[in-house]
Amino acid sequence: MKILSILLSLSLPVLLWACGSKAENKTTESTTTARSVEGVVPVKLTPVTSVVRAEPVIASGLVSSAEEARLSFKVGGIINRMFADEGQTVRKGQLLATLDLTEIDAQVSQAQLASEKAERDFGRVQRLYGDTAATLEQLQNATTSQNVSKQALTIAQFNRSYAQIRASVDGTVTRKVANAGEYVAAGASVYLISGNRRSDWVVRVGVSDKDWARLQPGNRATVRLDAYPDQPFSGTISELAQAADPVNKLYEVEIRITPGTAKLAPGLFANVSLLPARSRSYAVVPVEAIVEGNGKDGFVYIPAGDREKVRKVAVQIGYLDGDKVLLTNGLSGVKEVITAGSAFLTEESRVVIK
Incomplete structure (x- = not known):
């Protein structure tokens, strides 16, 4: 019995040492394997396709009448009488105001x-x-x-x-700027009148120079009003400004709309989708290929060299189409982009293609 106890006391340290050595070897092997794949990101490639489309131009503006009048006195003086109030319907030639003579x-x-x-x-x-x-x-x-x-x-x-003001169009007084007894200078607006013919409602929006170049009078448009969220209105481009606004540098586009039976008024907010007749070619990539997107600017990663490295390429985003992104610039000559795994990449990353 004493001999058995001695043998057990001697074999226990040996057993513990053997187990520890095996665990240490296993840990070392795992560390070596981890180091061998450190910095390698598994990725997936997707082919770049192309499509020819007429990209819609999205803009917003206010409803107004095509016949608008800002009425004033020819000479300055004291207003004697005002015959019309805001919201009142007036007829062409109707007397609206007189000066003290x-x-x-x-x-x-x-x-x-x-x-x-x-x-x-x-x-x-x-x-x-x-x-x-x-x-x-x-x-x-x-x-x-x-x-x-x-x-x-x-x-x-x-x-x-x-020394009197008469209505120049059939319409509605949308604003009365002055009151009887006030002094007004020559040419200062006293009344603002909007025509009330149903065929004269328009929306005026501002577009960039690139969008302006793609539009033509007669192009179709879809108009949505906040006042009628579930009722889209059809329209056509009636006028294109030939010079940019000096303040916002945008070109004004006038869209004549068909109100149908809807009641419209000046100042209603409108979102407009303009469909130009001129088409253009776009490069198409999945939306997950875009990294660091900011408005119209973004980046994609493409395989480089021996396809174990990547290159970051700047692209210009045209618009989104479901889970696809239509690009206007940046991928000339590129056949594939990285989709799955692109979010984990840097320009120093090494990749393995799945």
Whole structure:
């Protein structure tokens, strides 16, 4: 029994040492294997395809009337009466506002008196010239003064006739800027009127120069209004601006819409999808191939060299089409892009193709 105890005490350390050595060897083998694949990312390649499409132009703007009028007085003065309020329907030629005519009538009277005096002076000089008591120069000066005074009277009478505002179109008063008793300068807007014919509703939007170059009058459009979220409206491009807005550098596009039975009003917000007639070619890749996307800019990884390394390529995004991305630039001559595994890559990564 004592001999058995001695043998057990001697064999236990040997057994523990053997187990420890085996575990250490196994750990070393695992570490070596891990180091052999460190930095290698399994990836999948997807072919780059191409498609020819007419990319829609997306923009937003406000509904307005094609017939809009900003009405003002020809001369400055004190407003005497206002005959229309905001929201009121008016007819073309209807009287909307008048100025106090005290000063304007005085100017007309002054011009009338000056014209009468010039007539008398001309008659007197003409008689003296006939009696050789006046020179030709004096007669010519009197004639000029007579003509000038007549023109001054015409101007004063014209200004008096435009000391009132009349509606220039059939429509609705959308804004009344001033009130009776206020002073307004010549040409300052007093009323804003929008035409109310159902065929005259338009949406004006701003587009970039690249989009402007692809559009033409007559191109179709789809208009969606926040006021009618479930009712799309059809439209066509009626006008294209020939110069950019100096403030936002965008080109204005006017879309004439067909409202149907819907009730429209100026200022309704609209989202517009314009379909240009001109098509273009796009490179098509899966959406998971795009990394570091920012608006229209993005990057993709493509295999490089011996296909164990990768290269990062900048691309220009046209638009999304489901799970595909249509690219306008950046993949010329590239046949494959990396999809699965692209999120874990850097330009120093080594890859293995699955």
